[in-house]
Amino acid sequence: MTRLLPFPLVTLGLLILWLLLNESVSPGAILLGSVLALVGGGALWLLAPPAGRPRRVLAIARLLWDVLIEIIRSNNAVATLILRGPRSQAGRSGFVLIPLAMRSPYGLAALACILTATPGTVWVDYDAEDGTMLLHVLDLIDEEQWMRIVKDNWERRLMEIFE
Amino acid sequence: MTHAVELPLWAAIVVACLLLLGAFLTLVGSIGLLRLRDFYARVHAPTLATTLGIGCVLLASMLFFTVLQTRPVLHEVLITAFMVLTTPVTLMLLTRASLYRDRREGSPDVPPIPARPLPKDGAER
Amino acid sequence: MPDGIVLACLVGLPFVAAIVAGLLPTRARDTASMLAGAVALVCLGLVWSAYGTVSGGGVLRAELPWMPQLGLSIVLRMDGFAWLFAGLITGIGALVVLYARYYMSAEDPVPRFFSFLLAFMGAMTGLVLSGHLVQLALFWELTSFLSFLLIGYWHHTAAARDGARMALTITATGGLSLFAGVLVLGHIVGSYDLDVVLAAGDTIRDHPLYIVALILIVLGALTKSAQFPFHFWLPHAMAAPTPVSAYLHSATLVKAGVFLLARLWPVMAGTDAWAWTVGLAGLITMLIGAYIAIFQNDLKGLLAYSTISHLGLITLLLGLKSELALIAAIFHTMNHAAFKCSLFMAAGIIDHETGTRDIRRLSGLNGPMPFTARLALVAAAAMAGVPLLNGFISKEMFFAEALSATAPVHPLLNVLPLAAMLASAFSVVYSLRFIHGVFFGSPPTDLPRTPHEPATWMRFPVEILVLTCIMVGVLPAATVGPYLDIAARAVLGDATPYYSLAVWHGVNLPLLMSVVAMAAGVTIYLILQRRLREGMDGPPLIRHLDAQRLFERAMVTLSWRLARTLERIAGTRRLQPQLRLILIAAIVAGAGAAFVRGVGPGNLVPAPIDPVLALLWVVGAACALGAAWQAKFHRLAATILLGGVGLVVCVTFVWFSAPDLALTQLTVEIVTTVLLLLGLRWLPKRMQSSSAREPEVLGRTRRLRDLAIATAAGGCMAMLAYVVMTRTPPELLAQHFLARAYLEGGGTNVVNVILVDFRGFDTLGEIFVVGVVALTTFALLRRFRPAADSVELPEQQRDQLEADEARHARDDGRHVADWLLVPFTLTRLLFPVMLVAAAFLLLRGHDLPGGGFSAGMVVAIAIILQYIVGGTEWTEDRLSLLRPPAWIGTGLLLAAGTGVAAWAFGLPFMTSYFSYADLPVLGKVPMASALIFDIGVFVLVVGATLLMLIALAHQSVRGRRSTPRTLPQAKASPRVADAVGGGG
Amino acid sequence: MSDWTTHLLIAPVVVPMLAGAVMVLASDRWRWSPVPLGLASMLAQVVLAMLLLAAADQPAVRIYRLGNWPAEFGIVLALDRLSALMLALASVLGLAAFVFSLARWQRAGVHFHPLLQFQMLGLNGAFLTGDLFNLFVFFEVMLAASYGLALHGSGTARVRAGLHYIVVNLVASLLFLVGVSLVYGIAGTLNMADLAQRMRGIASEDRAVLEAGLAVLGIAFLVKAAMWPLGFWLTGTYSAASAPAAAILSLLSKVGIYAVLRLWLLLFGDDAGASVGFAGPWLVIGGLLTVAFGSIAVLASQNLSRMAGASVLVSSGTLLAAIGSGQVRVTGGALFYLASSVLAIGAFFLLIELVERGREVGADVLAVTREAFGTGEEEEDIDAPDEVGVAIPGTVAILGLSFMTCALLLAGLPPLSGFLAKFAILAPLFSAGAAVTPMSWALMAALILSGLATVIALVRSGIDVFWTTPHSAPPRVGLIEFAPIAMLLALCIALTAAAGPAMTYLDAAARSLHAPQDYVQGVMGVPDPEPRRAP
Amino acid sequence: MELVVSLGIGIVAGSGVWLLLRPRTFQVIIGLSLLSYAVNLFIFSTGGLRSGAAAVLARDEAGTLAQYADPLPQALVLTAIVIGFATTALLLVVLLAARGLTGTDHVDGRERDQ
Amino acid sequence: MSAAILFWAVLVAQLLLAAAMCCAVVRLLQGPRAQDRVLALDTLYVNAAILLLVFGIRTGSPLYFEAALLISLLGFVATAALAKFLLRGEVIE
């Protein structure tokens, strides 16, 4: 089973991908899609990705919702900032070094996606030994506040899912 | 736009708003690329386009084709997924590269390589 | 015997024998000479066998069509004139062979010599027997070429090489000129057949192109017969072995020129132009040759100049408007052959026995070699025109003609009698010098060898020839009379005048002239004798006129220095001028053709300008101009800007309803960027400051010129594009494609159906291009050697290593892994996604945008992404099933095999097959052979793209292996490394 | 189309295609030696070419519809005498290069054999296709392989010259594309025969654009044919390439000539309406200038390879000028010249490698300097220093003989086919009743003077190679290296001997080129194959 | 519309030609890439510009030029793109090899003043 | 009515997007650093993808969607390669 289906979630995702691409749920599409999804899973297996799979589907959904809200909020913030002009941003952007407790690569990847997808924050660097992440923030009013946001809003919840 | 004649008015209005919003956000992002002062600030700007900018347009597209073809058109979701998965790769590598280049040039605006205590036992590794 | 066989044997036998001789072993002197002698004798016999026919005024003729369409045939034709020359060639040939047998050293590789000699004999016979002018020119050049080989026989000496080259250069030039003349003559007459030509005298002389033909043909004759101003090659040809000189430079090769003049005399002579060219050249040559001959210290040199002089005499005779002069010319040709050949042989004997040919060193040889001395004495006397020898009779005829040349065209020719006497006096001088200087005086001392008489058989040919001189001199009418008559009648036909061959014509003016000339000659010799013995450095007055040196200078200047200069001026080895020229040519050709006929916008009304597209193209234009601006100092910027242009192009394709193009353009764009970046790694850093090399003005002019070309090119492209877009042809191929794509091709994506079916052959070719290029890049990169300054690690990596070391960090490279942690995770997840997307593009290609190519590119990009993020060795450890060459081969075979498969159904190559299979669960599934073809394309594209990219990427790995400071990396899987070019 | 002999027409394309592909796969996967397959393929191509040569000797053109699509929009292959001639030349040259390479060159780099096969694929395809864009594709196949072959063996000189070669050809290819697309945009077709048909009907305002397209197309071909001033890349590239590659490459310039010959006569013949004889004078002028420049380059060459390259220029120029004269019989002569010069130059490129083997580097330059500055200065010694000849080793003798043969062929001296070829070009120009124009004189002068230049240069270097510096140790030459040279030269001699029949064939080829109605009808007039089954 | 595309083609081609005439190999390769973009667009444009035309046929239908853009130039461009890509790759490798062997990135393999 | 609304909305949206691309290209030309240019190119790709989506609505054809999809899936590879080059001096090590 694991040989044939090493990454069931990925395989499922690929099948969905196939069906979405073809915009069809006909038996033919499902059959072909399943074959391709299996092959895709095998291809991923060749690349030996790190182990680990997400748990707690509900938490994921809640997280996604929060992310969406956060994205909309910061879109607004950044857009305002840009439109107000360069004078308004004097000295307000900067780097924050945030220690992370999370070690799961998927968790870190998800965190990176969230932070980067949110306008106003960019993941810059990560040190695996110290577990620190360097974050660049466009509207850096308070370093502590940012550290708290990252750790409480995202890291904790991601750890629940991935660790 | 003859094909759009059959679109109900409400859908047309929603689609139009979404389109305009998305395009506007994208433009703002690109303006940010121009107006923001340094690279680290500018790197945030395009995110407007990759998130809500494209998101609104995708929603518009989904709505438009779903209503027009009277069947759910969902494949736009894929673009969202791809955007979310791929943007971090680019931006992280790019920002890190910028950080490296600034550090190499001794720019005062970037944090130095964090100090680290000497390893206790070098032979261990 | 039939004519054909006689003639063919005459020409062919020597050539066959030449091949046989060439195959003999190096030391087979006797065999080779026996063979040559036998062939010469057989040929002589054959010539003799034709006497019956030609003596009756008959002509032997054989014809073999060669290129009948162009009127080219092998025509062998022997009339009396040709018969006489053929006899001369074979007869003297036999004697020369005998002489050469003894002359040539046993150590010499003689078979080669005889091989050349025989071939020459064949060519010479072919020349005189030619009944077709082109064939004559052919054999003419052949004699030049073979004489080159003969002169250069002793090619280890510089003299032989230079002499041979000079002879060939001059005579081949003349031959080419003759060829041109023959063509003109053929144009005038309408045939190259000699008989036809000889019958068209009036046509020829009256034709406006007569003068052109005359000049070209005379040029050929004069060069061959060493006439002024082309005379100088002959003395240098004396570097040849003496038998060669005896044969070629007395009797045969140099006589070809006068042969030709005599041959065409009936149809070309008699005009002022003829007299001017031929006569004047002969006159000058006769005098100059004789004059220079006096002062030669080399025996053979003396003979060579004397030959020049006598040839001048003959040419002069041919130049006169007199039939009798022609007869005298033929007669003197024969006489000269006899005495000059014997003299050359005598000189050869002297050289052979004493080891030198220097008249100043030789003396008193009469003692040790009395018999040879007698022979030489008689021959030299004949040369000097002493009565009772053959030379005397023809000289008398010459004097008579000189006196009676009634209608000289130029006052210069009024001096003819005087000139004749002067030349005759000179000939007495050099003949005296030859005999007196060599055979008389104090006994020889200090010679390289002790002289004695040569072998009997070596002297035999000389004896025969001298005997001939005497016989003819005493009894001309009885001995040579009939033969001369045959020859003369063959040339002149009914116009042959009465003439008498007799020793004694009574006391007349010519005799008086002879006496005066003789006396003058003896006097001059007596005056000059002392100075000549001491050795004079060349002939007075024209001492410094060294023709050879002039020739060499001219050759070096013209054929080397001037050529080099011209090549530099008219050509270039630099790329930029070449490209400039090509572009200018294209612009001029395109714009020129368009404007000559006048061009304007077409019938279609242009669509209104879409502001969005216009803005888009503002972006595109900015990117293009930016790329042009930045490519020198900011390569990365240029690469990025290029990507911008590509993107705009891609969007434009979408805009105008070409989604397939957009997909392809996009994927190609990405791969190209990666490719360029891989290349950038190996290019040198370029700094903006170092451009002060050339003067700024020059640079600016150059740039302005290039800007003009670029603007013109862009303008033309824009104009043509606009003009074409606004008109549309009435009947487009496209209508067929649209009409049949689905109904007969089984696909709704017309573009794809065209690609894999209607014009699948194009695509098949195209994937072979891709495959071939991949193989080529791979082959090149196997031998890749980076420049010294690119070998070391990029500074980024060195910095990182330093930083890691300074901080006593963890394993080298861990930091890199840290940065890449998230991208690495994400890109691995994206890998199967991209594969599925590729499958999507591939499978639906026939009906919707996509297809094998874009699918293949997507897979390639997916794999490249892993390489970028994961590194070469990591990726290859995981994806060890990547064997790009095998993929390339498989893809090509799949695609080509689909084409071949049609044969199985008796259909033409690439005939597609499609139908819908009704399968359970799946329903109707389209099955098109075109899909297999497309899969072949897909496989090929994956393999080829990867091969190129990976082979490039591997250079870094190779570089790192040879750099001491390396990142510890896992060993690459050997199979992959081998497959993608780790070979160094 | 069911008769299997019809498939012969595409066999010259399919054979090298499959052979090359199998080589790539098999030598990678199972480490098979590509040699047996290569030999089989090359021999098969020679046999096929001979069969096609015989099959083409008829008035009607033979066509092959790829994919069984009708000619009006599908791609067709068309075989006439000219195509057959070119195929035959290519296959012979290919075989020679292949055999020659077995001795050494095949080991000088990877993938030599598949590249050679693909080179043949490109050449054969280009000679057979009747479609303009397909011609482009096969040009590209041919060029792609030629890039590989030109660079085969690597090394500074090759890479340096190869860079120029590639860039120039890429530009030419782009011009080709511009030309083709203009043709399509105006005439609406890519089929050459169809295009010829449509020429007359093109409206005059469209004709300007069409002619512009064809002119640009012509420039692309002329770049490949190396017309002055577009062909400076040629000498460097060909002289730097390895011997077998150079032998094959020498045919590539003839592909440009082929394209000009084919298209110019097809499109601008008597049926071309207002475009009759378009740009003909330019071809003549360009050709003559090319001959002039080629002759100069021959003289100025410092080594044999460059000289060989320069003689390719001479040959190209001669052909262009002869074709441009626009006379049927001159074209026939030009075809004869083409055959002779392709074989001779191919043999010469192969021979050079053997001749120069073992000579010290820079010997050529030394010799030239010696000649330029040293002659005439030393006192002549008439005391006959050593009048005993030097025996020439057998190998050198054979090489010398071959060299002489090549020299005669290249210079157009009697009695070999080179001479006949020049005669065949000039004789019609100066035939009785023909109007002798300045062009005729210029062509005559060009042919004769270029021959003279070639003689001078070849004699100079021949003397230097074979006479001046005696080979102390004769070069090691394998039979397998000499055999292909002998074969090519023997073919030249055969061409000389059989000049009559050959000329009959080539005259017929020229006649059908000048009267392309048969070609057009043959391609376009074939009835549609039965319609496809409906899906 | 035609004007915009023509001008675009002209500018891209002009930039490409300008770079093609520059002495550095990298300039030449970028120039050739630009030029091939221009040529691809040029080929494409000879079929006429049709915005919003259907790209694929409806099933069971014979298309006409009234509804569809001319597909042939598109097919030609596809071939041209692919071939252009391959040759660009080759040129790149050759210029790298030239740079490695000659030590310079000048197109002639030697600096002009040397 | 809905056609008119959509027509104008699409046109304005496309103009905004084209303007956005112009902004990006200014940054692309201006630099000043390589990373700025790479960022601008990335933006250009995203803007183009969005433009194509809008174009899909304009024509009512779903076929242009693939182009946008492919840009969103693959467009980043070029920019990632550029960034990697800046970071490490070579794209593939």
Ligand code: NA
């Ligand atoms: Na962000």
Ligand code: NA
């Ligand atoms: Na058009």
